């Protein structure tokens with residue numbers, strides 16, 4: 001059996017709390033001989049700043065490069081509000097994405113049957129929802145230069161962020177979206193703002209070309225990102241795969257989270273290019289949510305997004321799709337039993353703690369595997 005090297009980066013706030021629940025699953029898989037994971041731990045975000053005055057150390061970057069996959073918790077929090085911008089906690093995550101070349105961020109939003117009542121939207125709007133947001137992750141306004149604040153000397157400052165996309169960046173994220181659609185409901189909706197932004201014009205043009213050249217069998221639709229956001233809450237089941245840029249993808253995926261009941265539900269996979277020789281790709285798996293400073297340290301965090309992100313690692317990095325299906329089924333079963341963490345709307349039940357939820361999911365997984 002192959003040994004898979006994982007780097008665990010729990011980070012800050014609820015990051016370590018939800019990572020402990022993934023560790024529980026890993027320990028069980030190893031103990032049962034179902035898989036062989038070798039894990040290392042590292043520091044990222046505020047915890048790295050406290051230890052080394054950087055948002056991630058060179059040693060931990062080297063570990064991330066050497067790992068078969070990185071499992072990431074969350075970073076940030078008010079404690080680090082006034083640290084220099086270059087070493088703020090979020091910079092550690094952005095460096096990991098950029099330096100590992102993780103250009104494709106897959107954010108599935110699935111409404112589990114038991115949670116159709118938990119969404120802030122009506123049951124019939126969200127019931128059966130299964131969409132995939134494909135967010136471009138290493139380009140756009142997150143990384144474009146110049147990125148500056150200049151003192152204009154007249155009591156005014158000017159802040160500049162730059163949205164940049166090259167053809168190849170749009171082509172490769174488009175291919176990821178079209179390939180995924182072929183295994184799903186065969187539809188891609190591309191979102192940009194071509195009515196205002198040059199990058200939107202190019203995005204639209206390149207998506208259309210890639211589609212016409214390579215993916216005529218897939219349905220391609222274009223929506224402006226603002227009304228696309230509206231449609232996401234009006235009639236989300238019209239979507240299958242949504243492909244969009246870095247910033248729109250960030251916002252649209254938090255919105256999509258509420259269709260599933262809670263931000264604490266949404267996992268993600270950040271993937272690099274497939275190496276033509278080894279057929280492997282770099283990867284990092286991270287929940288969509290942040291460090292949730294308002295509930296950190298209280299054992300209240302929902303570990304489902306984190307456990308489900310580990311499920312995505314099994315599927316996308318380790319070719320263990322059957323096991324990933326079982327992780328999803330275990331989560332569905334626990335939710336069907338009525339167990340809820342406090343972030344999920346429920347009627348009159350006492351909320352489960354992070355570890356109670358993690359334990360219950362592992363128990364179901366054990367049953368499904370027996």
Ligand code: NAD
Nearest residue numbers: 074075076077263264288289290291292294295301302343
């Ligand atoms: P957040 O996602 O941390 O929290 C938003 C709200 O959702 C909060 O009320 C929080 O309690 C709740 N929430 C989030 N995850 C939850 C979970 N698993 N279980 C239960 N409730 C959950 O977003 P924010 O408050 O805007 O940001 C807080 C910090 O996190 C900031 O420093 C931000 O930069 C950072 N952040 C980090 C990541 C990441 O590391 N990937 C992602 C988003 C935000």
Ligand code: IPM
Nearest residue numbers: 076090093094250288289290
């Ligand atoms: C996310 C987060 C990050 C982003 C931050 C923490 C850098 O909000 O992963 O959704 O904006 O990409």
Ligand code: MN
Nearest residue numbers: 250251254288
């Ligand atoms: Mn975000």
